[in-house]
């Protein structure tokens with residue numbers, strides 16, 4: 001074993017959340033509706049028809065939650081701002097009460113020296129913009145998203161040093177326009193690649209506005225990176241894995257950093273007649289809006305094999321219930337499919353547990369894009385049991401422990417890692433999987449059927465991370 005390089009003394013030991021998943025107060029204090037407020041009303045879209053109307057009531061209990069963060073010793077807290085709380089119609093009149101809420105949250109964090117990391121967009125698009133011009137499918141959103149981001153920069157950049165532009169563009173676009181499992185629940189690849197290109201332009205436009213405004217701090221998108229391995233060394237499986245790497249990773253990150261799509265993937269889309277419309281001026285904008293860091297959301301790796309033209313597609317059933325082994329095979333016909341990895345354990349939701357995959361992501365981002373990485377999400381979603389006021393979540397401790405070591409190995413390899421935000425601080429709503437799939441250091445006593453009293457309990461992992469932070473990673 002090589003000697004591990006210690007974590008830097010400014011390393012941001014953090015944790016994360018997103019507005020829709022924690023805040024609740026869905027129609028209070030002037031907030032407008034988001035596409036998620038609307039989507040969950042349709043029966044059958046989420047596990048047991050769960051929704052974020054109340055979520056874990058962070059909107060009313062943020063002081064209690066921040067006090068728990070301070071007790072744990074968090075150095076950073078990543079949260080997202082609800083666009084329709086600031087601009088109920090997505091544009092136009094500002095809702096002062098929305099700004100007040102985030103001002104108070106930021107001040108409360110700073111009171112305890114917890115650095116706020118702000119996500120500008122974590123999927124809760126104002127419904128008004130979806131209704132007016134189909135949201136991400138119209139170039140009008142570029143201007144509206146930039147105007148919204150500028151309001152946030154003007155209001156908060158005196159206190160916020162790290163900004164996340166778009167959270168997991170690859171996920172909200174693929175779920176929204178290919179799988180149809182997130183709003184606007186479309187299943188159309190042509191529309192998906194158009195919307196995705198427009199999201200790229202909006203992302204670049206916001207980063208460009210941040211630079212031109214001379215705001216202090218750094219900005220970058222958070223990417224959901226699921227690294228892939230070929231199932232074996234059969235040449236067809238090697239090409240399938242190349243397809244997967246382009247399709248699932250480079251197709252987004254190359255655009256963020258280099259302002260261009262990977263050639264092979266673009267050619268494939270052109271042949272299929274589903275490539276996006278790229279105007280000559282688009283490339284300039286993309287190149288002017290490149291990130292300062294790559295935000296990385298990492299949960300699992302996948303293993304890849306070849307897939308014939310009449311093979312499996314992404315229409316297969318996903319496991320939203322926590323019934324192990326119910327996920328069906330999925331892939332892109334003619335390109336690749338995902339298969340089981342005999343070396344890796346899986347969670348009850350069939351996600352592989354692979355700390356090495358995190359090291360792979362960090363190394364690849366660092367070598368391919370030469371950017372520092374802020375890990376904006378990583379964690380274990382599992383059932384937890386509350387017994388006598390305690391939660392013994394050893395599996396979560398093991399998961400986080402092994403992933404922290406993988407980060408340290410990557411740092412030793414030469415990767416610059418700014419910080420590590422676990423997903424999540426308190427338990428929260430898992431978009432499609434309800435409240436039973438828990439990620440937090442803090443257990444919130446509620447379920448899909450009842451909000452109960454939403455009481456907070458510290459899990460064993462709370463105390464474990466407290467020690468990690470206190471020792472700056474030496475206790476690992």
Ligand code: BG6
Nearest residue numbers: 018167168171381430431432437
């Ligand atoms: C990421 C999202 O996709 O993963 C989070 O940014 C999400 O918002 C997290 O909750 C875990 O996913 P899931 O489906 O288990 O809730």
